[in-house]
Amino acid sequence: xxxxxxxxxxxICKSGTSVKIExxxxxxxxxxxxxxxxxxxxxxxxMATSNEGSKATYEQGVEKDKFLINHASLTLSTLTxxxxxxxxxxxxxxxxxxxxxxxxxxFGEGSRLTVL
Amino acid sequence: AxxxxxxxxxxxxxxxxxxxxxxxxxxxxxxxxxxxxxxxxSRQMILVIRQEAYKQQNATENRFSVNFQKAAKSFSxxxxxxxxxxxxxxxxxxxxxxxxxxxxxxFGPGTSLSxxx
Numbered sequence: 620x621x622x623x624x625x626x627x628x629x630x631i632c633k634s635g636t637s638v639k640i641e642x643x644x645x646x647x648x649x650x651x652x653x654x655x656x657x658x659x660x661x662x663x664x665x666m667a668t669s670n671e672g673s674k675a676t677y678e679q680g681v682e683k684d685k686f687l688i689n690h691a692s693l694t695l696s697t698l699t700x701x702x703x704x705x706x707x708x709x710x711x712x713x714x715x716x717x718x719x720x721x722x723x724x725x726f727g728e729g730s731r732l733t734v735l
Numbered sequence: 736a737x738x739x740x741x742x743x744x745x746x747x748x749x750x751x752x753x754x755x756x757x758x759x760x761x762x763x764x765x766x767x768x769x770x771x772x773x774x775x776x777s778r779q780m781i782l783v784i785r786q787e788a789y790k791q792q793n794a795t796e797n798r799f800s801v802n803f804q805k806a807a808k809s810f811s812x813x814x815x816x817x818x819x820x821x822x823x824x825x826x827x828x829x830x831x832x833x834x835x836x837x838x839x840x841x842f843g844p845g846t847s848l849s850x851x852x
Contacts, residue, residue: 620782651837662826662842663780710778719837722768722830726780 621647621717625727632703633735640698640730642713648693649715653724654686657710666711669696703734737762739829739843747849748817755802756812756846758827764788766832769803769810770840775823783825786810788832814848822850 622645632638642652650671655663667688668676675688685707687699696715700707710731714724738761748754760769771783786794786803793801798815814821827843 653840657778660824660845660847662844665839668837668839712778712780714780714840716837719834720832721785722832722834722838722840723770723782723785724780724840725782729778 621715621725623649623713623715623725623727625713625730627730628728629731629733631733631735634704635702637699637701638703638732640700640711640713640732642696642698642715642727644694644715644717644725647715647717649696649717650693651719652690652696652713652715654688654696654698655712655714657712657729659710663712666698671696700732703732705734708732708734737764737829737831737841739827739841741825741827741843741846743846744844745847745849747851748814749851750817750819752817753813753815754817754848756814756825756827756848758810758812758843760808760810760827760829760843762808762829762831764831768830768832769801770828770830771799771801771810771812772826772828772842773821773823774826774845775820780826784812817850819850819852821848823848 652669654666669690671690690696712729713727767788769786802811824845830840
């Protein structure tokens with residue numbers, strides 16, 4: 620199956636700093652990637668849809684300036700949490716699909732962000 | 736708007752027994768895809784099984800099978816011969832079919848399944 624790699628798996632940062640999370644499709648090209656946030660024992664909350672070569676589409680209530688998404692190539696999307704605060708601490712997951720027709724998603728391993 | 740509901744927040748099953756997880760969804764579309772994803776303690780999301788709405792035959796993957804009732808908008812997952820490694824969160828998910836562009840996958844709230852030795 621298709622492989623999506625996410626890095627780093629864990630990151631701890633100080634309040635006010637920025638953190639970048641990378642999501643790579645290793646064996647397919649992904650014109651679209653999705654970024655989710657997951658709170659403990661809850662479902663995945665879609666934050667934004669990342670589109671290669673164009674601006675990301677953010678879900679309602681997600682701050683564009685807080686969560687910067689860049690999809691510069693067909694295999695890489697990045698999520699930057701800017702001026703992180705403790706309330707940004709969460710588990711972030713990316714996903715992608717080799718084809719639009721079936722909707723099946725392949726997920727990265729996830730990144731646990733802890734803001735001190 | 737499409738929604739996905741899982742009415743069982745937590746379930747448990749004895750090892751080697753069978754368990755069924757419920758899922759209902761709401762959509763006005765006629766063609767769509769339904770999925771069950773598993774999220775073990777490692778947090779890695781894994782596809783368990785996929786069903787295409789235009790196929791009447793229920794999907795099966797080894798010990799995992801679904802009961803797809805399109806008219807009732809129900810999509811339950813049956814796990815046979817439960818194993819300790821089946822302990823995980825299970826998410827039911829939906830997306831529109833017949834697409835030429837990427838669309839959102841909508842996830843249910845999840846069911847936490849514990850397999851008891």
